[in-house]
Amino acid sequence: MIPGVKLVILGKQGAGKGTQAVRLCRHYVIPHIATGDIFRAAAAVGTPMGVRAKSYMDAGELIPDDIVLGVIHERLEAPDTQERGFLLDGFPRNTAQAEDLEAMLGPRHLDAVLDLEIDTELVLHRLASRRVCEVCSTIYGSEQQPELADVCDSCGGKLVQRDDDTEDAIRRRLQLYEEQTAPLIDWYGARDLLLPIDATGTPEEVTDRIIGAIDSHRQRSPRH
Numbered sequence: 001m002i003p004g005v006k007l008v009i010l011g012k013q014g015a016g017k018g019t020q021a022v023r024l025c026r027h028y029v030i031p032h033i034a035t036g037d038i039f040r041a042a043a044a045v046g047t048p049m050g051v052r053a054k055s056y057m058d059a060g061e062l063i064p065d066d067i068v069l070g071v072i073h074e075r076l077e078a079p080d081t082q083e084r085g086f087l088l089d090g091f092p093r094n095t096a097q098a099e100d101l102e103a104m105l106g107p108r109h110l111d112a113v114l115d116l117e118i119d120t121e122l123v124l125h126r127l128a129s130r131r132v133c134e135v136c137s138t139i140y141g142s143e144q145q146p147e148l149a150d151v152c153d154s155c156g157g158k159l160v161q162r163d164d165d166t167e168d169a170i171r172r173r174l175q176l177y178e179e180q181t182a183p184l185i186d187w188y189g190a191r192d193l194l195l196p197i198d199a200t201g202t203p204e205e206v207t208d209r210i211i212g213a214i215d216s217h218r219q220r221s222p223r224h
């Protein structure tokens, strides 16, 4: 069996993080930890944390670190993340979160950080056409269309636009990405963990590039 791996996936909104995360988690047999999905699920159920998180999400703002770190600490203590590894999608989003993650993992260090590289023009186009399944969160877009309009191929759920895929919230999220998250590219580069990936092309092409990059990184740095 393929060895497990501990990964972070970075990239602008619309770069394909969610789509690639699902594919990679199937390949490496590891849990997918998507903070956005966790907060959207909590908001849908209406827990106090979810209600608080939703106001930030709908405006395209970042949720305060204390809430996010609480969720991540709890998730990384669960037994399934202690076995073969995990893939973090949407976390860390700033240097403070990355420092907290490093301290939290200690000797269980990350193996690699993927940076999905893509032009802003292309992500704006992708986000405008993005639809997600309201039941299982599968993502659809112009490059991956459902067989039946507005129906999820995987579970038959209804496809909807995310509440924060509005023009204003998208603009704000891209601005926050540049200000808060893009500095992580240098931060992880300095730790020899960064793998830049060309995120254009079909989902299959991008997955092949990522798996190739992880394999050669493992051969170069066997300690990871």
Ligand code: AMP
Residues within 6 Å of the ligand: 013, 035, 036, 037, 039, 056, 057, 058, 060, 061, 062, 063, 064, 068, 089, 090, 091, 092, 093, 097, 164, 173
């Ligand atoms: P995503 O699904 O990753 O695009 O996340 C959707 C929204 O959830 C973001 O716009 C933020 O409001 C919130 N969120 C998700 N992850 C984080 C995080 N690590 N730090 C702060 N806010 C987050």
